[in-house]
Amino acid sequence: MIHRVRKLSLSLALLAGTLAFGNLSAYTLEEFKFEQPGQHEAFRDLIAKLRCLVCQNESLAGSQAGVAQDLREEVYRMMLEGQSDEEIVTFLVDRYGDFVLYEPPIKPSTYILWFGPFIFLGVGGYLLFRTLGRKKDEPEEDLTEAERARLQRLLAAGGDKQEHIK
Amino acid sequence: MTATTPPATTAATKAATKAKRRALIPLVIFMALAALLFYGLQLDPRKVPSPLVNKPAPVFELESLEDPSRTVTNEILMGKVSLVNVWASWCPSCRQEHGELMHIARNNDVQVVGFNWKDTRPEALEMLRRYGNPYVVSAYDPDNRYGLHWGVYGAPETFVVDGEGIIRYKHIGPVDRNVWETTIRPIVEQYRPQSS
Numbered sequence: 423m424i425h426r427v428r429k430l431s432l433s434l435a436l437l438a439g440t441l442a443f444g445n446l447s448a449y450t451l452e453e454f455k456f457e458q459p460g461q462h463e464a465f466r467d468l469i470a471k472l473r474c475l476v477c478q479n480e481s482l483a484g485s486q487a488g489v490a491q492d493l494r495e496e497v498y499r500m501m502l503e504g505q506s507d508e509e510i511v512t513f514l515v516d517r518y519g520d521f522v523l524y525e526p527p528i529k530p531s532t533y534i535l536w537f538g539p540f541i542f543l544g545v546g547g548y549l550l551f552r553t554l555g556r557k558k559d560e561p562e563e564d565l566t567e568a569e570r571a572r573l574q575r576l577l578a579a580g581g582d583k584q585e586h587i588k
Numbered sequence: 589m590t591a592t593t594p595p596a597t598t599a600a601t602k603a604a605t606k607a608k609r610r611a612l613i614p615l616v617i618f619m620a621l622a623a624l625l626f627y628g629l630q631l632d633p634r635k636v637p638s639p640l641v642n643k644p645a646p647v648f649e650l651e652s653l654e655d656p657s658r659t660v661t662n663e664i665l666m667g668k669v670s671l672v673n674v675w676a677s678w679c680p681s682c683r684q685e686h687g688e689l690m691h692i693a694r695n696n697d698v699q700v701v702g703f704n705w706k707d708t709r710p711e712a713l714e715m716l717r718r719y720g721n722p723y724v725v726s727a728y729d730p731d732n733r734y735g736l737h738w739g740v741y742g743a744p745e746t747f748v749v750d751g752e753g754i755i756r757y758k759h760i761g762p763v764d765r766n767v768w769e770t771t772i773r774p775i776v777e778q779y780r781p782q783s784s
Contacts, residue, residue, distance in 0.1 A: 475636060475741035475742075476741055476742060478633060478634070488706060488732075489732070489740075489741050489742070492731075492732040492735075492736060493736070496736055515639070516639060517639070517640065517646075517736065517737060517738070517739040518636070518639070518739045518741065519636055519637060519638065519639040519739070520639075521636045521637075
């Protein structure tokens with residue numbers, strides 16, 4: 423029993439560890455040492471915002487690619503030199519383009535990307551409400567005399583059938 | 589009676605064509621979207637456009653691969669159209685394009701400058717010994733010191749640099765005969781200094 427509890431707590435600890443450090447565990451973030459408190463967190467946040475160009479669905483924080491390590495070291499070096507996040511990001515964008523940013527900047531060429539969905543939603547909503555409104559305004563066409571007679575006939579026939587089933 | 593019927597019919601047909609046209613709208617939207625997405629499928633996400641095109645080539649100062657005592661700088665790019673080819677011995681695509689680079693260096697008035705990237709000297713030299721050396725010189729950057737400034741993120745990459753040292757084009761991936769003839773060569777011709 424004690425064994426089982428131990429096993430369970432061990433695997434839980436391992437699971438928590440995997441979840442917490444899953445994408446940071448293979449290279450060690452500890453190799454980047456900072457003296458001032460908070461800088462380590464700032465570094466971690468910054469490299470999480472930058473894209474690795476080799477494995478494009480990974481951030482610099484998560485990637486094992488050689489180029490990603492080079493860029494991490496460069497970011498680290500610049501941070502130690504006291505450069506701001508903005509300066510570092512500008513440095514990288516000047517060399518690698520906006521693609522290095524996970525979140526594309528808002529500028530004319532990305533307006534469609536940022537605002538397109540809202541425009542589509544607006545147009546779609548407008549069309550939907552207009553169609554619904556029009557449906558409401560148009561009165562249902564009245565049945566003609568012939569149709570009315572047929573309806574009566576059908577209803578009567580249906581009633582009969584139901585009687586039969588019962 | 590006969591006078592009033594024709595306008596009524598035209599109005600009816602008009603309404604009918606209008607309804608038909610309306611029914612076509614979703615189809616048109618769908619086709620436009622399909623065309624857009626199909627175009628998107630042709631794009632290669634690995635080919636990231638370089639912000640350095642039409643900007644001066646980043647400054648660099650590196651040892652020559654062949655001769656550590658010799659320094660290679662941007663000076664080498666001045667006065668001639670150059671292809672700056674990022675290569676490494678560990679990169680299979682570099683080996684693949686090597687023959688074409690040899691061909692280009694031999695048959696054209698363009699200098700091919702090597703940028704040996706994240707490689708080791710013995711292995712790089714071995715590759716040149718074995719397959720030939722198309723480069724007037726190779727800058728040796730084992731630690732990605734200047735590759736980073738050039739926005740290099742993989743090998744091979746090839747930059748076209750004009751005689752004033754301005755980057756005019758960046759090709760990502762191997763250069764083959766087709767890429768050279770249809771893409772790179774016209775750009776090289778365009779920026780060749782007019783000396784007559």
